[in-house]
Amino acid sequence: MGGIKRRLPQPYRNEFEEFINTLHIDYFYNGNYPANYEEEFEKWYKRVEDFVRRLEGMRKKRKY
Numbered sequence: 001m002g003g004i005k006r007r008l009p010q011p012y013r014n015e016f017e018e019f020i021n022t023l024h025i026d027y028f029y030n031g032n033y034p035a036n037y038e039e040e041f042e043k044w045y046k047r048v049e050d051f052v053r054r055l056e057g058m059r060k061k062r063k064y
Contacts, residue, residue, distance in 0.1 A: 009058075015051055019044075 005013055005020075023044060026032045034040045 008055075012051070012055060012058075019048060019051070 005016055008016055
């Protein structure tokens with residue numbers, strides 16, 4: 001994670017770290033899944049999708 005996170009500009013770096021801390025560490029490693037996991041899945045899916053789209057948009061702007 002460190003390599004990817006270091007290459008991201010702010011505020012993307014903090015948001016990426018939140019994804020890792022919640023989705024990977026808390027949910028996956030620690031097994032602390034929320035009771036309403038279907039709603040949480042949809043929430044995180046949308047947040048990650050939005051994050052990727054914003055990164056793609058930023059990358060396209062920097063190329064031209």
